[in-house]
Amino acid sequence: MDYVLAALVGCFVALGVYLLLSRSVIRMLLGMTILGNGVNLLIFTAGRLTREIAPIVPPGLEQPDGPIANPLPQALILTAIVIGFAMFSFLLVLAFRAYQSLDADNTDTMRVAEPVDEPNPPLSY
């Protein structure tokens, strides 16, 4: 099961990087989300996978009876999902506003902050 998930993480990251390399801001945004989900899945896998066993120490014992999933990475993922979603929402609104006021969804044509046709710097000292 771990290997399947590891392969899936690889697919997610590859897909995320592929989409991030495109010029369209919306595709980059989707790439960011998929990459973030791949990373979350990686942390989930790192915390050991067990089925149908609650991570609870039975009464009377000092440690769990048999292997259980580590609940800490799952708590970490919860934090990461919340933060990732907030960032995604912000970037989505930002991309929309940029599309409205710059009329550009393509990073190549988005050159207000860095104009392309600037003359050369002065040669005088």
Add this chain to the structure above:
Amino acid sequence: MVELPPAMIETMTSAADWVVVLPLVLCLMGAAATLMLRRSGALTFVFTLLILVAVIACEVTLLLRVLDSGPLSMTMGKWLPPFGISFAADIFGAGFALTAAVVTLIVLVHAQGERGAEDGRDGFHSMVLLLLAGVTGSFLTGDLFNLYVWFEVMLIASFGLLVLGGRPAQLDGAVKYGFINFLATTFFLLALGLLYGLLGTLNMADIMRVAPAANPAAMAGVAALLLLAFGMKAAAFPVNAWLPASYHTPPAVVSALFGGLLTKVGIYAMLRALVVLLPASRDLLEPVLVVIAVATLLIAPLGAIAETNLRRALGFFVIGGVGSVLVGIALPSLAGVSGAGLYVFHAILTMTAFYLVAGLVERRTGQTDTRRMGGLYATTAPVSILFFVLVLATAGVPPFLGFWPKLLLLQAGLGEGSWLGGLVAIALLVNAVLTLIAGSRLWAHIFWRAAPEGAVVPPVAGGAWLRVGTTGALVAIVVAVGLWPNGMFEALRLGAPDLLDPSRYVTAIGLAGGTP
């Protein structure tokens, strides 16, 4: 039946130890309160000022305690350290947090001279406090996942500040800044997932104990990912293009905060992660670090020479400073880490002051491009002096603050005794000369040559004395600390060994000799 150690902290944290988290609590509560007060005009500003003064008071107390008795820690929620989230302040962390708060205070007062009285409604004050919370948290935390959370706090606050006003250039800059920084924190999270899988802990002190036993190849991979993530945050060489593309778009006060604080947090996190937490993996990456440091040192001032937009040129100076700190990470002798720490301190103060002066210049001329400026010496001699002092401080000319860290880093390079060290030392010297050329060229264009034909000088708005005064105060700090560096060196003598031998830090968190 095995005898297990107690799982909970039984004693109450003493009231004095609360200074470790109090700055953060104040910033976060203050941010929430200023959001509610945002329609109250000048009251918002006064309230934010009071919060910042309280934060500075806490951090001075904290720094004095740490100087007196070594690193100080506090663990949340009664859980024992590897399980509970720890905050820990050593001299570097406490010192940088204090510097960041002082700089924020000065920028805030400066901003009051720049913004109208009715401008408080946009949430500027809340976001500045949140930004400071993120920066302070990153400097003081003792847990890597917590560091990730503070990075994101800092990031979302900086997004808000960057787009405040919503001019098209700002949106353009924010898209680039937003994507690359979000990507950097995602890489950081990826490294954290792998690190947790390998070591089973994210507490910094615990990582120092268990990392040597882990698989060195896997740890090197994690260290490389951390290097990439923090390198993106800090704008080190191959991933530096986002900084000059975005830092010049927001108002000058926001640029000043960004230029002073954000990249320094990234590079300090790299110093902690590679030099303190994973020294064995850092040794494997040393050639890469040397190449990155040399390339950053050389390319940054060349970019500044080629740039005609004033604040974009300053962005390249910020990148050059990151290169200097990278030298300390690449050659972590005692002199190296001392120089790196001191350079972070210097860069926080100097770069903030530089952006503030750039804001003054842009306001006086109404231009952002140095080709359309000129003759400013005749109208504003004090600003020209401030600018020139900062050029010298950035390049590292002796009486100023920038000289001392560069001296330590040069010692580290020459003391290495290998050709790598010599290469780094040469790169540092070339960087200083090129920075001086770039800076004095900017100065000559803006202040010295005659004003261009038909230049329209905009009327100076009110609050000019406040703006020049606050900038002057910050430059005075840079000059004073450079002229009397003894206190700084004393703090370094006490603090720098903690980075190379973290036993005091581990003891402070309460993990020395305990069962894992």
